[in-house]
Amino acid sequence: MKTFYRENISPALYAVGFTVILLFRAFSQTHHVFFKRREILEQMFIAGIGSLFVVSIVSIFTGMIMGLNTGLGLRDFGAEGQIGLLLTITLTREMSPFMTSLILAASVGSAMAAEIGTMKVSEEIDALEVMSIDPVRYLVMPRVFGFSVMVPILCIYSSALGILGGAIVGHFQLGIDMMSYFQDVFYRISSIPGLKDLYTGIFKGYVFGLIIATVSCSQGLRTTGGAIGVGQTTRQAVVTSFLMVIFFGYVITAIFYK
Amino acid sequence: MRTEKLDTIAIEMRNVHKAFGERKILKGMNIKVKKGETMVIVGPSGTGKSVSLKHLTGLLDPDEGECFIFDESISFCDEKKKKKLRSKLGVLFQSGALINWLTVYENVALPLREHKIADGEELDQIVMEKLKWLDLVPAKDTLPGNISGGMKKRVGLARALTSRPEIVMYDEPTSGLDPVMSNVINDLVIRMQKELGLTSIVVTHDMSSAYRIADRISFLYEGQVLFCGTSDDLQKSADPVIQQFIHGRTEGPMILDHSELKVSKSR
Numbered sequence: 001m002k003t004f005y006r007e008n009i010s011p012a013l014y015a016v017g018f019t020v021i022l023l024f025r026a027f028s029q030t031h032h033v034f035f036k037r038r039e040i041l042e043q044m045f046i047a048g049i050g051s052l053f054v055v056s057i058v059s060i061f062t063g064m065i066m067g068l069n070t071g072l073g074l075r076d077f078g079a080e081g082q083i084g085l086l087l088t089i090t091l092t093r094e095m096s097p098f099m100t101s102l103i104l105a106a107s108v109g110s111a112m113a114a115e116i117g118t119m120k121v122s123e124e125i126d127a128l129e130v131m132s133i134d135p136v137r138y139l140v141m142p143r144v145f146g147f148s149v150m151v152p153i154l155c156i157y158s159s160a161l162g163i164l165g166g167a168i169v170g171h172f173q174l175g176i177d178m179m180s181y182f183q184d185v186f187y188r189i190s191s192i193p194g195l196k197d198l199y200t201g202i203f204k205g206y207v208f209g210l211i212i213a214t215v216s217c218s219q220g221l222r223t224t225g226g227a228i229g230v231g232q233t234t235r236q237a238v239v240t241s242f243l244m245v246i247f248f249g250y251v252i253t254a255i256f257y258k
Numbered sequence: 259m260r261t262e263k264l265d266t267i268a269i270e271m272r273n274v275h276k277a278f279g280e281r282k283i284l285k286g287m288n289i290k291v292k293k294g295e296t297m298v299i300v301g302p303s304g305t306g307k308s309v310s311l312k313h314l315t316g317l318l319d320p321d322e323g324e325c326f327i328f329d330e331s332i333s334f335c336d337e338k339k340k341k342k343l344r345s346k347l348g349v350l351f352q353s354g355a356l357i358n359w360l361t362v363y364e365n366v367a368l369p370l371r372e373h374k375i376a377d378g379e380e381l382d383q384i385v386m387e388k389l390k391w392l393d394l395v396p397a398k399d400t401l402p403g404n405i406s407g408g409m410k411k412r413v414g415l416a417r418a419l420t421s422r423p424e425i426v427m428y429d430e431p432t433s434g435l436d437p438v439m440s441n442v443i444n445d446l447v448i449r450m451q452k453e454l455g456l457t458s459i460v461v462t463h464d465m466s467s468a469y470r471i472a473d474r475i476s477f478l479y480e481g482q483v484l485f486c487g488t489s490d491d492l493q494k495s496a497d498p499v500i501q502q503f504i505h506g507r508t509e510g511p512m513i514l515d516h517s518e519l520k521v522s523k524s525r
Contacts, residue, residue, distance in 0.1 A: 119357075119358075122353050122355065123351045123352065123353060123355040124355045124356070124357060124358075126312070126315075126317055126351065126355065127349065127351055127355035127414075129317060130315045130316075130317065130344055130347065130349045131344070131368070131369045131372070131417075131421070132340075132341040132344045132345065132369075132373070133368070133369065133372045133373075138372065
């Protein structure tokens with residue numbers, strides 16, 4: 001029992017504590033945002049523009065797949081015209097933040113963990129500390145800030161493309177009128193529940209952005225053991241980010257839609 | 259003047275013990291480096307040379323004992339005091355530890371920019387002065403990934419010098435370099451001591467470098483200082499472990515790298 005605690009529970013508790021403290025330390029450095037604007041913009045570019053192509057493709061096809069499946073299901077009841085409404089609700093509230101975050105965790109988050117992990121094992125983090133440059137201010141805060149701004153923007157972009165994908169499938173495969181499809185979409189978005197879906201999705205994007213950046217940086221900063229350590233760090237960063245995104249996705253939905 | 263200078267203790271490790279898990283690395287390490295002196299720490303791999311440097315830079319705190327920079331403890335102190343003491347230190351890491359996405363110029367300018375010490379023309383002047391001093395001007399816009407190992411060390415040194423330290427610590431400054439480049443680095447260490455009056459502490463395996471640059475040499479073995487004296491005294495030492503190490507003999511009483519292997523004459 002003691003060995004199990006020492007080998008499994010204790011490191012897990014340490015990792016959680018380290019990550020939470022890191023997030024608070026990153027928040028405490030946000031008054032340096034203007035000074036670090038160049039690094040923040042770089043991180044926003046990496047997260048946003050760097051993953052734009054993948055996010056675009058995945059979003060359009062997700063919208064098409066969802067549109068086709070729900071449309072075919074609803075056709076039995078003669079209600080296939082409702083897919084615009086359904087896709088708007090599902091994508092803005094749930095699917096877009098979820099998809100975007102998983103893509104970013106797998107692509108940019110893993111690269112971030114590997115980059116910081118390599119810096120750790122090659123003594124670059126030590127060098128920063130010896131120069132009295134706080135690694136949290138220099139490395140973590142710009143990433144956390146950049147991600148928390150960029151992921152919500154990507155969520156909105158992903159929702160828009162998903163809805164467009166649904167429109168293409170709806171029009172060409174299910175024979176739905178494009179005008180009535182977009183009327184449904186705009187009607188939903190401009191309604192109070194639609195706005196709630198939208199800001200819930202944006203809030204999720206913000207939280208997921210914080211999670212991915214903080215988890216990846218935390219894993220990177222705790223890397224030990226050379227190339228093998230960097231590999232393990234990268235894998236753990238992606239797995240932990242996935243699990244956290246799913247868990248907090250549920251928690252936020254449960255809070256907003258009691 | 260010189261007596262007064264040499265009487266001041268710049269660096270001190272007092273009875274430092276450190277263990278990582280079950281493995282004891284430092285077992286009562288004592289060392290004193292006088293101001294303006296170049297102290298070289300030599301010894302077999304795994305005896306705690308780099309760990310000693312990490313204690314002296316405040317990156318590690320000892321399990322027992324204390325480390326001092328100009329009589330002020332850098333162990334167990336808060337970040338504010340560490341920052342103050344670290345401003346007196348420049349460290350050259352084994353790999354150079356350069357930030358990979360910054361150019362040579364930006365790496366050297368990093369401490370000045372981050373601490374808002376200088377900006378604009380003043381920053382440019384300080385950085386260019388260091389780059390010229392270390393013959394790095396042609397490479398100033400190059401990324402660290404595209405320069406040689408020797409150049410990386412010189413960039414690391416330029417960066418360490420930008421904050422005008424009083425003490426410079428070198429971790430294996432000549433490892434992985436050809437003999438000519440090793441001597442370039444050795445000459446830089448000597449030049450910095452002579453021209454800038456810096457106190458230096460150098461961790462190395464390279465005995466020819468040690469003899470060339472050291473005022474005194476400390477031989478570290480099994481987490482303790484086995485010998486401390488001049489290069490001549492070290493070479494004349496009758497200790498069989500020291501003789502085995504400085505002559506690079508595979509046979510002798512030395513325990514190799516903390517492994518179970520004991521290479522002895524009887525084998």
